Amino acid sequence: MTAVARVYRWEIAKLLAQKRTYLGLxxxxxxxxxxxxxxxxxxxxxxxxxxxxxxxxxxxxxxFVVLFFMSIWGLPLITALVAGDIVASESxxxxxxxxxxxxxxxxxxxxxxxxxxxxxxxxLVFAMGLVGLVAGSIAWGFHxxxxxxxxxxxxxxxxxxxxxxxxxxxxxxAGIAAFGIFxxxxxxxxxxxxxGALMWALLMQLLxxxxxxxxIRPYLLGTQFDAWHGFLRTPADWAPVIRAIWLCAxxxxxxxxxxxxxxxxxxxxxx
Amino acid sequence: xxxxxxxxxxxxxxxxxxxxAVDRVDLTVEHGDVFGYLGPNxxxxxxxxxxxxxxxxxxxxxxxxxxxxxxxxxxxxxEGVAGFVEAPRFYPYLSGxxxxxxxxxxxxxxxxxxxxxxxxxxxxxxRAKDRVGGYSHGMRQRLGIAAALLRAPRxxxxxxxxxxxxxxxxxxxxxxxxxxxxxxxxxxxxxxxxNEVEELCNRVAIIRRGAIVxxxxxxxxxxxxxxxxxxxxxxxxxxxxxLLAQPGIGEVRLDGAALRFSADENAVAALTLALGQAQIxxxxxxxxxxxxxxxxxxxxxxxxxxxxxPVALAV
Amino acid sequence: MTGxxxxxxxxxxxxxxxxxxxAVDHVDLTVEPGDIYGYLGPNxxxxxxxxxxxxGLIRRxxxxxxxxxxxxxxxxxxxEHVAGFVESPTFYPYLSGxxxxxxxxxxxxxxxxxxxxxxxxxxxxxxxxxxxVGTYSLGMRQRLGIAAALLRDPKxxxxxxxxxxxxxxxxxxxxxxxxxxxxxxxxxxxxSHLLAEVEEVCTRVAxxxxxxxxxxxxxxxxxxxxxxxxxxxxxxxxxxxTAARDLEVSIAVADGGxxxxxxPSAIDRLTVELGRRGIAIRYLARQQxxxxxxxxxxxxxxx
Numbered sequence: 001m002t003a004v005a006r007v008y009r010w011e012i013a014k015l016l017a018q019k020r021t022y023l024g025l026x027x028x029x030x031x032x033x034x035x036x037x038x039x040x041x042x043x044x045x046x047x048x049x050x051x052x053x054x055x056x057x058x059x060x061x062x063x064f065v066v067l068f069f070m071s072i073w074g075l076p077l078i079t080a081l082v083a084g085d086i087v088a089s090e091s092x093x094x095x096x097x098x099x100x101x102x103x104x105x106x107x108x109x110x111x112x113x114x115x116x117x118x119x120x121x122x123x124l125v126f127a128m129g130l131v132g133l134v135a136g137s138i139a140w141g142f143h144x145x146x147x148x149x150x151x152x153x154x155x156x157x158x159x160x161x162x163x164x165x166x167x168x169x170x171x172x173x174a175g176i177a178a179f180g181i182f183x184x185x186x187x188x189x190x191x192x193x194x195x196g197a198l199m200w201a202l203l204m205q206l207l208x209x210x211x212x213x214x215x216i217r218p219y220l221l222g223t224q225f226d227a228w229h230g231f232l233r234t235p236a237d238w239a240p241v242i243r244a245i246w247l248c249a250x251x252x253x254x255x256x257x258x259x260x261x262x263x264x265x266x267x268x269x270x271x
Numbered sequence: 272x273x274x275x276x277x278x279x280x281x282x283x284x285x286x287x288x289x290x291x292a293v294d295r296v297d298l299t300v301e302h303g304d305v306f307g308y309l310g311p312n313x314x315x316x317x318x319x320x321x322x323x324x325x326x327x328x329x330x331x332x333x334x335x336x337x338x339x340x341x342x343x344x345x346x347x348x349x350e351g352v353a354g355f356v357e358a359p360r361f362y363p364y365l366s367g368x369x370x371x372x373x374x375x376x377x378x379x380x381x382x383x384x385x386x387x388x389x390x391x392x393x394x395x396x397x398r399a400k401d402r403v404g405g406y407s408h409g410m411r412q413r414l415g416i417a418a419a420l421l422r423a424p425r426x427x428x429x430x431x432x433x434x435x436x437x438x439x440x441x442x443x444x445x446x447x448x449x450x451x452x453x454x455x456x457x458x459x460x461x462x463x464x465x466n467e468v469e470e471l472c473n474r475v476a477i478i479r480r481g482a483i484v485x486x487x488x489x490x491x492x493x494x495x496x497x498x499x500x501x502x503x504x505x506x507x508x509x510x511x512x513x514l515l516a517q518p519g520i521g522e523v524r525l526d527g528a529a530l531r532f533s534a535d536e537n538a539v540a541a542l543t544l545a546l547g548q549a550q551i552x553x554x555x556x557x558x559x560x561x562x563x564x565x566x567x568x569x570x571x572x573x574x575x576x577x578x579x580x581p582v583a584l585a586v
Numbered sequence: 587m588t589g590x591x592x593x594x595x596x597x598x599x600x601x602x603x604x605x606x607x608x609a610v611d612h613v614d615l616t617v618e619p620g621d622i623y624g625y626l627g628p629n630x631x632x633x634x635x636x637x638x639x640x641x642g643l644i645r646r647x648x649x650x651x652x653x654x655x656x657x658x659x660x661x662x663x664x665x666e667h668v669a670g671f672v673e674s675p676t677f678y679p680y681l682s683g684x685x686x687x688x689x690x691x692x693x694x695x696x697x698x699x700x701x702x703x704x705x706x707x708x709x710x711x712x713x714x715x716x717x718x719v720g721t722y723s724l725g726m727r728q729r730l731g732i733a734a735a736l737l738r739d740p741k742x743x744x745x746x747x748x749x750x751x752x753x754x755x756x757x758x759x760x761x762x763x764x765x766x767x768x769x770x771x772x773x774x775x776x777x778s779h780l781l782a783e784v785e786e787v788c789t790r791v792a793x794x795x796x797x798x799x800x801x802x803x804x805x806x807x808x809x810x811x812x813x814x815x816x817x818x819x820x821x822x823x824x825x826x827x828t829a830a831r832d833l834e835v836s837i838a839v840a841d842g843g844x845x846x847x848x849x850p851s852a853i854d855r856l857t858v859e860l861g862r863r864g865i866a867i868r869y870l871a872r873q874q875x876x877x878x879x880x881x882x883x884x885x886x887x888x889x
Contacts, residue, residue, distance in 0.1 A: 006376045013373075017364045094360035098418070101324050101353075102377035105345045268326040269318070312723060312753040409629060434751065437629040437779050438881055463753045466782045505854055540821055540866030547861005552854030556870040567754055 003104055007112025011086070015116060020085065024078035028124050031074070032066045032132030036139050050148055050232070055136075058143035060158045062136025063129040064165065064232070071169060071225050075124065076176045076201045082120050083180030084193030086113050087263065091188040091271045100268060110263045114181060114256060121177050122170055129166045133159070148232040165228035168241055172224035175251030176201055182255035185263050188271070218243065221251050275338030276301055277352075277426040277457040278323060282332035285318050292318045294481035295332065300426075300459050300474075305452045307472035307489065308461040311571050315481040316461055320356045320430055325349065336426060354428030354459075358435075359415025363404030367395055367414050370403055374418050389417040392447070408435040416447065426457045433464060445471060465563040469493075475563075479571045493560055500539060502530040503555035510551050517542050531559075592655030594619055594742040594773040595640065601648030602635050609635045611797035612649065617742070617775050617790070620768045624788035625777040628885055632797040633777045637672050637746055640775075641665070653742060670744030670775075675731025679720030683711055683730050686719055690734050697737055705733040709763065725756040732763065736772075743767065745776035749783060761787055785877040793884050800884040809875050816853060819843040819869035826865050830856060843869070 015021045039045055039055060046052035049068050051061045090096040099109060145158040153161065179200055183193035204222040207213055217223055227244035230237035278300035285293040293315045300306045310316040321327040323334045325341025325348060333340050339348035361370040368386065375383045390396045393413040403411065412432060419427055433441040448471055452458055462468050468475065476486040485492060504510035510530055514523045519538025524531050546553060595617035602610040610632040617623045627633050638644045640651060642658030642665060651657060656664035677686045684702060691697030706712045709729040719727065728748060735743055749757045765787050767774050778784050784791060792802040801808055820826040823844055830837035835856055836847045860867060
């Protein structure tokens with residue numbers, strides 16, 4: 001195993017030993033289940049949400065609808081909980097001095113933590129999607145999906161679209177995570193980093209709805225949360241997806257680079 | 272690289288705004304030393320130790336371990352080096368053993384095999400499965416030593432290793448230090464318990480307000496104080512007259528029932544013969560060497576960061 | 587120095603059990619007026635538990651405790667002339683040292699400003715009294731804790747590891763402070779792991795092991811109970827040995843010198859004889875078994 005792989009393995013082990021990890025994952029798994037249960041037990045439904053009308057037609061609609069609900073606040077919150085903590089917790093436990101006086105370079109430790117956060121983020125999103133798919137299919141069967149353009153999409157192709165959507169959605173979410181890691185490194189305070197990351201997400205959202213910001217709107221992080229809608233159109237609208245890919249690359253790379261540089265150079269005193 | 276001294280700092284400086292925490296410190300620890308690093312709280316000891324371990328960047332100057340500078344060589348500078356600064360810390364939600372496994376994986380592969388061995392050495396084998404969150408301070412100190420020993424170090428940096436331990440724990444820690452030193456491991460030890468330093472160390476450095484005020488052999492430092500003697504004689508007055516008449520005996524004074532004087536070894540030998548010839552019995556003849564505590568407090572003006580001025584306790 | 591009447595501390599048959607484990611197992615303690623009483627023992631021996639029972643912080647399961655004749659379990663009046671803290675003293679970090687003391691004084695029923703100034707002076711914290719306690723070092727907080735205790739003008743001070751975390755100057759100051767308290771009419775009972783300190787300052791000690799008292803009494807008594815010997819270093823140890831044997835003084839080689847078992851008059855005769863025979867003496871002193879040796883002998887042989 002390479003050095004970074006060892007650090008990564010232990011970062012995952014540490015995540016699995018902490019309650020907040022399970023809190024987040026648990027929420028991501030439980031929400032789609034509750035969603036399905038509620039709709040099974042009660043009439044009415046999320047008719048004002050895209051695809052909401054067709055929710056009882058096919059279980060395939062469920063993960064998309066849940067993603068709609070969770071995409072702006074739910075998943076960013078859960079992600080920030082881990083990303084904001086992953087570096088700051090070392091300060092809290094005073095363990096930074098312990099792990100930085102072994103044989104790993106600071107860069108390797110940082111890389112391991114970043115990869116662990118990325119893993120968590122991916123697992124979060126896909127777990128939610130797949131649990132939603134399974135729960136929905138049990139309730140309403142695995143049938144063709146009605147797209148945003150009104151066309152019928154075969155079930156098999158629908159799963160492909162789901163996976164693509166989850167993947168593209170993960171990109172801006174990773175942007176939130178990257179910013180969380182940045183704050184975690186700079187503030188050394190878990191709570192501040194988590195709240196800070198969410199405040200930043202809020203700011204992005206606000207900028208998106210303010211009048212006069214039309215020109216920059218396509219480039220805001222908040223807008224990228226909707227990029228995956230392009231897959232639900234026939235034909236697929238690739239423009240927002242492409243834009244999301246390169247923009248999110250920036251939203252991820254810039255805070256991570258900043259965090260890396262800070263982590264590399266900073267004094268570890270009193271912690 | 273390996274005949275470079277275990278620790279060598281040159282002109283080490285660390286500034287925090289206007290405050291100079293470490294002020295041009297030149298420190299050298301030689302192979303095989305048990306080196307006592309002493310100083311009042313807030314004198315710059317911890318900061319300089321952290322610089323040596325690559326945790327803090329100096330404002331100027333350099334610190335090298337076996338010739339390698341952490342700023343230039345990164346983690347490689349810590350090859351063969353282990354220890355802890357301020358109380359050792361671990362992940363409270365993991366067991367002692369898992370903490371060690373994690374740290375072993377952060378090291379080179381040799382570390383994993385030694386885990387049971389080091390747990391045995393520090394007598395934590397039976398509590399290794401418990402979460403560190405439930406450990407006492409003493410147990411964490413011992414786990415810190417275990418974590419250091421995993422690296423099979425040639426240099427150990429131990430910051431107050433016996434603090435918070437009970438007498439048996441302190442004694443075991445001292446024995447361990449002696450044993451490791453006997454195996455040829457160089458040890459840089461920082462402690463506030465000066466009687467312990469006197470017992471274990473061969474060389475010491477004293478830091479005060481960021482600057483080194485003494486660095487050298489411990490016995491030389493102790494020899495700085497004049498050797499005075501205390502004599503407990505059955506007939507103090509008669510003994511006094513013999514003392515005053517004897518050559519090489521100076522600063523004679525009567526202190527309660529004891530006689531104090533200063534002299535070199537030969538003069539003292541001659542004195543005892545003279546006393547015997549004169550049939551003057553005595554029950555004690557004790558050289559009073561200064562303690563490290565007296566010398567230390569003298570050199571640091573009895574200061575610590577706890578005071579704003581030197582101490583003269585008004586009780 | 588006595589308060590209402592009776593010894594500062596009189597404990598008989600004290601017991602505290604946690605389930606099947608007896609943390610404190612029939613402990614007897616007597617602290618006399620003017621004592622500086624050292625309470626020693628390995629971790630887990632029941633020291634802190636005992637001190638907490640003395641201060642009425644936890645209930646006892648058996649035996650009696652009397653502070654100046656009064657039982658702390660019966661009511662708060664027993665603590666009238668008693669002050670102290672167990673484990674680190676706690677303060678409000680956002681208040682200044684002086685404010686904390688005034689607050690504690692108010693809780694005690696009021697204390698005037700001069701008294702606060704007095705105790706701050708006694709512990710050398712006057713200069714920093716206006717700073718927030720959150721900025722204090724550990725040593726300063728320990729000293730403020732003592733100041734808070736002294737505020738009540740106690741006749742008995744109970745402390746748990748007062749030198750914990752202090753640097754050499756801090757240790758020395760604490761030692762001086764404690765050593766001078768009996769002159770001001772205060773009896774002191776404290777627990778410590780620093781045997782060298784206890785040896786220097788305490789008049790009486792108790793060594794507790796596994797919840798039971800292994801020794802209680804004067805320090806000299808403790809040393810005496812292990813026999814008296816002298817250490818002798820001469821210019822010619824062989825000749826000295828012959829001389830000693832001639833005088834029928836029991837002598838043996840030990841650690842680069844000689845060890846004698848004899849009473850003081852025999853020692854006196856020996857020194858004269860050695861002088862007459864031209865054997866110079868380099869060192870002669872009664873061998874004090876160190877408190878450390880004694881401590882380990884009592885706590886490790888027993889278990």
